[in-house]
Amino acid sequence: MNERPETNPLGEFDLIERFFKRPLSNSNPQILLGIGDDCALISCSAKDQPGALAISTDMLIEGRHFLPGADPGLLGHKALAVNLSDLAAMGATPTAFTLAIAMPEAKAEWLEDFSNGLLKIANHYHCPLIGGDTTAGPLTISITVFGRVNHTQALQRSNAQLGDDIWISGTVGDARLALGAIRQEWLLTPAEMALVAPRMHAPTPRIVLGQKLLGIAHAAVDVSDGLLGDLSHILKMSQVGAEIEIDQIPRSDTLSEQALERQRLCTLMGGDDYELCFTAPRVHRKTIQSLAKELDLNLTKIGVITPPTPSLMILLDDSGQILPAEESQHYLNSFDHFKTAT
Structure with missing residues (x-):
């Protein structure tokens, strides 16, 4: 400048x-x-x-x-x-x-x-x-x-119900992928960086989606500090657990071309995507799918609300196998302003 x-x-x-x-x-x-x-x-x-x-x-x-x-x-x-x-x-x-x-x-x-x-x-x-x-x-x-x-319909974190589907809007992980390239944790081509950097620098708040979910969803949170970490706020406040199909979490073509470990790190732990993660009754699946078409926005079911579990949530890979406890706990460590290095 x-x-x-x-x-x-x-x-x-x-x-x-x-x-x-x-x-x-x-x-x-x-x-x-x-x-x-x-x-x-x-x-x-x-x-x-x-x-x-x-x-x-x-x-x-x-x-x-x-x-x-x-x-x-x-x-x-x-x-x-x-x-x-x-x-x-x-x-x-x-x-x-x-x-x-x-x-x-x-x-x-x-x-x-x-x-x-x-x-x-x-x-x-x-x-x-x-x-x-x-x-x-x-x-x-x-x-x-x-x-x-309307306070009777507000999407409070404490209102997730047993059996609710867990959904995520758009794709997640691109902001973390861009940050990693800036920090020289990994290399991206100029073309790849041009595709993912806007997610980090100019996020889109899902205002219309939030409004449309009133009366449909039970609870919601925006993904600012990491998907699993932010979802854990819903689980703790609602006193429930969750099963998450981690390889069903939507990601961009650019992120999908990265190594699987990097994909998981960015989608599960990466922040700054500002997509909405929300829970809704199974009865509303078709309504949510119709809403996705109306808004021209991907809405993907990635899990289900379960009774409370000591590990807070169970992570399943693409073959349905449960991730080892140590690996699961690693992915639950979202960004914390007083614990995470800049």
């Missing part, structure tokens, strides 16, 4: 006004007051969207969640996408978000690219920026997103 010299340093309120403040859209009447006051105001009485206010916060820190020198436009996209993915996992409809950002210095070119990426995805999902804060410091991006969902 070419640096353009700044004639005048940007102040806090100058950069908010220039890069982040936008007129409120009439398409979202729930937003009563946005950027510019001590608080934003959101109406909680929308007649066409009864229920609860869904709230989620995520923080991205340079060197921990993204690489130094990351493309600011893609970073702006991802910063909001990961929060919208949390709303998708609850079946919530986006309402608005706030942004708190710390930067070593306020560079206009970086801020222009970042805000363009951020506000483009915000506009796509009708989720306006309504407030936040800026300060000087190590590059840190914190977003809080708000949505609405």
Whole structure:
């Protein structure tokens, strides 16, 4: 990125006004007051969207969640996408978000690219920026997103039922495959990297899928820290177990061409895919298959909810054999911010 010299340093309120403040859209009447006051105001009485206010916060820190020198436009996209993915996992409809950002210095070119990426995805999902804060410091991006969902249908992690099918949307593992190539854990050709890198840098939150699953699915989680690790949150909170057919987990053609061990590592332990893993009664199988066609999105059954088991879940290979306990436990070790090295 070419640096353009700044004639005048940007102040806090100058950069908010220039890069982040936008007129409120009439398409979202729930937003009563946005950027510019001590608080934003959101109406909680929308007649066409009864229920609860869904709230989620995520923080991205340079060197921990993204690489130094990351493309600011893609970073702006991802910063909001990961929060919208949390709303998708609850079946919530986006309402608005706030942004708190710390930067070593306020560079206009970086801020222009970042805000363009951020506000483009915000506009796509009708989720306006309504407030936040800026300060000087190590590059840190914190977003809080708000949505609405009928609380009687919300896809809570604690609601998986015995006999439920376990489903996953799209494909998983490409983001981890790209990260491994960046870390030089393995080699990918430029063509392969071009195919998988967008999954890492510009994920797609499955908002519409989450909305469509209301009344169909029992529980859901977005795959941010690894499929099995994230699924374990559902199992623990629902006090159930699971059987997973690990080689039925959908993966891209690029990942399918890798060695089997690498495929399993990426699909079972890799994060940053932001697909939805959900459970639903068997009676809804045809409905879910029809939904996949409607959305033009692969929805794949990968297992079933079982009574609780000491190992939390049983992993089966493509021949139906149970993986050894030590190998299964290895795959259950998903990313943890305080245990996993950057």
